[in-house]
Amino acid sequence: MQITERLQALAGSPTTAVKQVADQLKRDGIKVYDFGVGEPDFGTPENIKDAAVGAMEQNKTKYTTARGIVELREAIAQRYNNKYGTAFGPEHVVVSGGAKQSLYNLMMTLVNPGDEVIIPSPYWVSYPALVQLAQGTSVFVETKAENDFKVTASEIEAAITPRTKVINLNSPNNPTGAVIEIEELKQITEMAVEKDIALIYDECYECFVFGKEHGNPIQWNQEKVVSVGSASKTYAMTGWRIGWMIGLKEVAAASDRFQSQAASNPNSIAQWAAVEALLGEQDAVDEMHAAYAKRRTMVLDLLNQVDGLTCPVPEGAFYVFPDVSNFFNEELCDSIAIAKYLLEEAHVAVVPGSGFGAEGYVRISYAASEQELTEGLTRMGEALKALK
Ligand SMILES: Cc1ncc(COP(=O)(O)O)c(C=O)c1O
Known part of the structure; x- marks a missing residue:
């Protein structure tokens, strides 16, 4: 059988090489400090699990409308109305x-072959692949470490061409934790409206912002802005697979059409659980926020003790993205090599920056216990010092 050119051209996960080594170490019974995974270390809150059990007991286990049950869509709409008026x-x-899947739907809905999609880098690994699947072209806008990787309106403006169809923003950012400044966000929104460009705003980490205001361009414009959200990180529900888009009715209808043919509805039980997540008790979110805030300070302190390591201060999500290029030598000359070295020498798993479009960096997730972080990052610091 012949694999299509489309899929032959599609890259797999950039982290495979490191993951293979990590898996082998684990199989050999070695303790690995795994800071590679991009998901909460907390369990899904009990009230959400109870709602899922209730849904099963009531046989809410059949197909739903492709775009999701009206109760959940109402709860999502209400969330935005309450937050953003x-x-x-x-x-x-x-x-x-x-x-x-929401992002894939949107790329298929908004991007024609040859259209350009502006993506600030470092970026979440899947954006360029999703653009590629829609036969669009990714145009990367490099953000600066000295600006804590926060994209500015003028950087976006410089990348706009007559072919620009979409600006794809992510705040808080994976992998850098950067939170775009409200003033810049406002200016980017005005630019998108003026130049007739769609603005996709991925705010999957919206609830994990530290000491700073998180904005959403949808509060200023609902014609050009589509917002994408998720239950995955906010409610520690990564495995349940519930996310959403909210925006113009016509865009929602087209996305729905695509999803109805390609996938049908998301899991019915998970949808009922998500209704409880959105409308029920929010204490668990506050507790996770407090834990991440504490760990962020701790992790930055530990990393700052390592001579030669520089780490921009992230204002959101649960990642830090330090520059490890000072430790490069003839053999270890890129972020994949450093990540492999850290795994083999210190048994610490991090994600190489190259997959995020940022060679010279590694991503560390602090969705891990304080003890794991202290032990693992101390080991990592010692392994890096040994390279000096
Ligand atoms: C920036 C960003 N967007 C989207 C997603 C996808 O999340 P979901 O689990 O809802 O598909 C992730 C997951 O890591 C992410 O980091």
């Missing part, structure tokens, strides 16, 4: 099997 209803929402 919008007037959305369920007709503006499509629920999907995670934000990743």
